[in-house]
Amino acid sequence: MIQKLIEQIQAKNAPVVVGLDPNLKFIPAFLLEEAARNHVVSGFGSDALDTAAEAVWQFNKRIVDAVCDLVPAVKPQIAMYEQFGIPGLMAYYKTIRYCREKGLLIIGDVKRGDIGSTSAAYAQGHLGDADALDVDFATVNPYLGTDGIKPFIDVCNARDKGIFVLVKTSNPSSGEFQDVLTQDGRPVYELVGQKVNEWGALSMEGKYSNVGAVVGATYPEQGRLLRQQMPHTFILAPGYGAQGATGRDLSYFFDEEGLGAIVNSSRGIIAAWQKDSYSRYGETGFAEAARAAALDMIEDLRSAIAER
Amino acid sequence: MIQKLIEQIQAKNAPVVVGLDPNLKFIPAFLLEEAARNHVVSGFGSDALDTAAEAVWQFNKRIVDAVCDLVPAVKPQIAMYEQFGIPGLMAYYKTIRYCREKGLLIIGDVKRGDIGSTSAAYAQGHLGDADALDVDFATVNPYLGTDGIKPFIDVCNARDKGIFVLVKTSNPSSGEFQDVLTQDGRPVYELVGQKVNEWGALSMEGKYSNVGAVVGATYPEQGRLLRQQMPHTFILAPGYGAQGATGRDLSYFFDEEGLGAIVNSSRGIIAAWQKDSYSRYGETGFAEAARAAALDMIEDLRSAIAER
Numbered sequence: 001m002i003q004k005l006i007e008q009i010q011a012k013n014a015p016v017v018v019g020l021d022p023n024l025k026f027i028p029a030f031l032l033e034e035a036a037r038n039h040v041v042s043g044f045g046s047d048a049l050d051t052a053a054e055a056v057w058q059f060n061k062r063i064v065d066a067v068c069d070l071v072p073a074v075k076p077q078i079a080m081y082e083q084f085g086i087p088g089l090m091a092y093y094k095t096i097r098y099c100r101e102k103g104l105l106i107i108g109d110v111k112r113g114d115i116g117s118t119s120a121a122y123a124q125g126h127l128g129d130a131d132a133l134d135v136d137f138a139t140v141n142p143y144l145g146t147d148g149i150k151p152f153i154d155v156c157n158a159r160d161k162g163i164f165v166l167v168k169t170s171n172p173s174s175g176e177f178q179d180v181l182t183q184d185g186r187p188v189y190e191l192v193g194q195k196v197n198e199w200g201a202l203s204m205e206g207k208y209s210n211v212g213a214v215v216g217a218t219y220p221e222q223g224r225l226l227r228q229q230m231p232h233t234f235i236l237a238p239g240y241g242a243q244g245a246t247g248r249d250l251s252y253f254f255d256e257e258g259l260g261a262i263v264n265s266s267r268g269i270i271a272a273w274q275k276d277s278y279s280r281y282g283e284t285g286f287a288e289a290a291r292a293a294a295l296d297m298i299e300d301l302r303s304a305i306a307e308r
Numbered sequence: 309m310i311q312k313l314i315e316q317i318q319a320k321n322a323p324v325v326v327g328l329d330p331n332l333k334f335i336p337a338f339l340l341e342e343a344a345r346n347h348v349v350s351g352f353g354s355d356a357l358d359t360a361a362e363a364v365w366q367f368n369k370r371i372v373d374a375v376c377d378l379v380p381a382v383k384p385q386i387a388m389y390e391q392f393g394i395p396g397l398m399a400y401y402k403t404i405r406y407c408r409e410k411g412l413l414i415i416g417d418v419k420r421g422d423i424g425s426t427s428a429a430y431a432q433g434h435l436g437d438a439d440a441l442d443v444d445f446a447t448v449n450p451y452l453g454t455d456g457i458k459p460f461i462d463v464c465n466a467r468d469k470g471i472f473v474l475v476k477t478s479n480p481s482s483g484e485f486q487d488v489l490t491q492d493g494r495p496v497y498e499l500v501g502q503k504v505n506e507w508g509a510l511s512m513e514g515k516y517s518n519v520g521a522v523v524g525a526t527y528p529e530q531g532r533l534l535r536q537q538m539p540h541t542f543i544l545a546p547g548y549g550a551q552g553a554t555g556r557d558l559s560y561f562f563d564e565e566g567l568g569a570i571v572n573s574s575r576g577i578i579a580a581w582q583k584d585s586y587s588r589y590g591e592t593g594f595a596e597a598a599r600a601a602a603l604d605m606i607e608d609l610r611s612a613i614a615e616r
Contacts, residue, residue: 021426023425023429044398044401045439045440046439048439049437049439049440077422077426077429079420079422079426079427079429079430079433080426080429082429082430082433082434082440082441083429083430083432083433083436083437083440084433084440085401085433085437085439085440085441086394086397086398086401086440086441088433088440089394089397090352090394093352093393093394111420111421111422111449112387112419113419113449114385114387114419115477115478115479116479117331118329118385118387118388119387121331121385121387121388121390121391122387122390122391124391125387125390125391125392125393125396126390128391129357129391129393131353131354131356131357131393132353132357132390132391132392132393132394132396133390133393133394141419141421141449141451142451142485143449143450143451143474143477143485143486144474144477144479144481144482145479145481145482145483145484145485145486146481146484147479147480147481148479148481166451166452169423169451169452170423171423171424171452171453171455171456172455173452173453173454173455173456174452174453175453176453176454176503177450177451177453177496177499177500178451178453180490180496180499181490181491182488182489182490182491183489183490183491183493185491188485188488188496191485191488192485195484
């Protein structure tokens with residue numbers, strides 16, 4: 001699967017993934033009103049949840065239409081759907097199927113991870129069954145160690161899928177445990193990176209492995225080091241835009257060929273219409289604003305890679 | 309919420325939670341056949357998923373009926389439902405609502421955790437909205453640090469809920485990162501335990517906090533130490549039975565009053581009918597076998613606490 005991602009990045013010349021994290025505050029009022037009028041009834045939640053989920057789905061569809069020719073992949077954050085219960089998860093399901101129709105690769109940002117038999121069930125649900133919540137890559141939490149990761153790798157090998165394991169996350173408090181120095185002087189995230197290398201060897205595809213890593217774009221110095229320490233690990237880098245990182249911060253996440261990493265932006269693209277710099281598109285032009293923001297981000301990253 | 313759990317444990321004199329982790333291999337053939345005949349259609353997955361989900365729901369209902377007067381709480385493992393996609397999650401939804409009707413407290417074993425804004429969405433979905441996937445406690449992964457935990461605590465305080473943070477998990481490879489010694493000589497899980505103490509102070513209710521900890525029953529020595537290091541932290545201990553732990557292993561997870569911990573068994577109870585010791589109940593008596601296994605487990609723990 002990592003080869004498919006690389007091919008798509010090359011074909012579109014864009015190491016960019018659009019985060020489909022549709023918080024209600026990013027959705028224009030007219031779409032929410034439309035959803036309320038449509039009055040979809042799931043039977044698995046309140047009217048408020050059904051309406052929110054319908055608005056999310058309509059919002060996503062238009063964003064996807066506006067960016068699908070520009071980027072190789074999308075990354076729906078499942079939490080933004082789970083917050084609306086079963087109706088929200090139905091919107092997640094519809095969204096991932098729609099993205100697939102549009103030829104996009106899908107990174108399910110689910111950050112699952114548990115003991116072996118339970119991780120096997122998560123792997124089945126998100127990567128193992130075309131009719132379940134089937135995506136191409138899933139993000140995975142390493143805190144439980146190898147037996148929480150191995151079932152995901154088994155499914156990667158069986159069904160040509162990939163995972164991104166959390167190594168160094170983009171948030172302000174990520175250092176609390178991840179940066180703690182161990183007795184040999186290395187931080188915990190480097191130990192996790194080393195394990196990612198070992199796990200990665202179980203599912204190689206060309207230069208890179210189907211076992212990738214999440215490394216926050218907000219930590220450029222750690223990203224540069226991890227890029228060296230994990231030469232066969234593709235990096236998914238969240239934190240661009242709204243969380244503060246720029247193309248320059250990311251230039252050393254890439255390898256010599258400008259590959260090896262893909263950068264996510266969520267709010268910066270899907271909520272671009274709310275930013276001064278794209279306000280000319282107005283509320284009804286939210287999808288065009290997203291397209292413009294995606295183009296700007298792609299250009300920013302291309303320059304950053306070229307200028308190294 | 310932790311006080312409600314303590315009251316229920318005392319009322320039933322049973323520090324036991326039944327894990328509702330209905331893998332298909334635990335479900336009797338006749339229930340699967342019944343589910344196939346019923347042919348429920350969700351519109352959000354294949355026939356196979358719809359049938360599996362229906363079997364899970366029917367299985368759960370009878371297990372819950374058989375144990376609801378014996379135990380204070382159940383712990384559905386959401387992975388076992390997610391593996392069946394949207395139909396599986398519908399079965400999760402029906403199960404948690406049924407458990408609530410039966411007066412059981414519900415620990416959603418979801419092990420969520422992400423950056424702040426995303427954790428807030430998870431907290432909303434699992435603890436924050438009566439119509440979403442509303443349970444009483446959720447399990448939470450600490451790898452992202454305080455800003456991944458804080459949104460859950462806010463919801464605990466707003467809606468009288470609780471969480472259990474993973475500290476030392478029950479699985480064989482839990483030590484890979486959790487046991488790594490840091491520069492001051494303490495393992496990572498103790499640092500997490502210390503943070504759990506700090507987070508716990510934000511939501512105290514009597515002696516205990518609404519912020520609890522997951523400590524695997526399979527690591528009795530660590531459990532004894534953590535009990536001392538986290539005097540106000542209620543412990544959720546998985547790993548009893550099928551994973552190998554016994555009442556004796558758990559005796560020091562409890563405080564002087566025999567409180568402070570609740571022990572989970574999943575397979576050991578719900579799949580008891582497949583074990584030699586309960587085979588007399590037969591396939592159709594699977595729920596009675598679960599009841600017998602729950603009674604035996606309660607007795608084992610009562611003795612272990614009494615004999616200290």
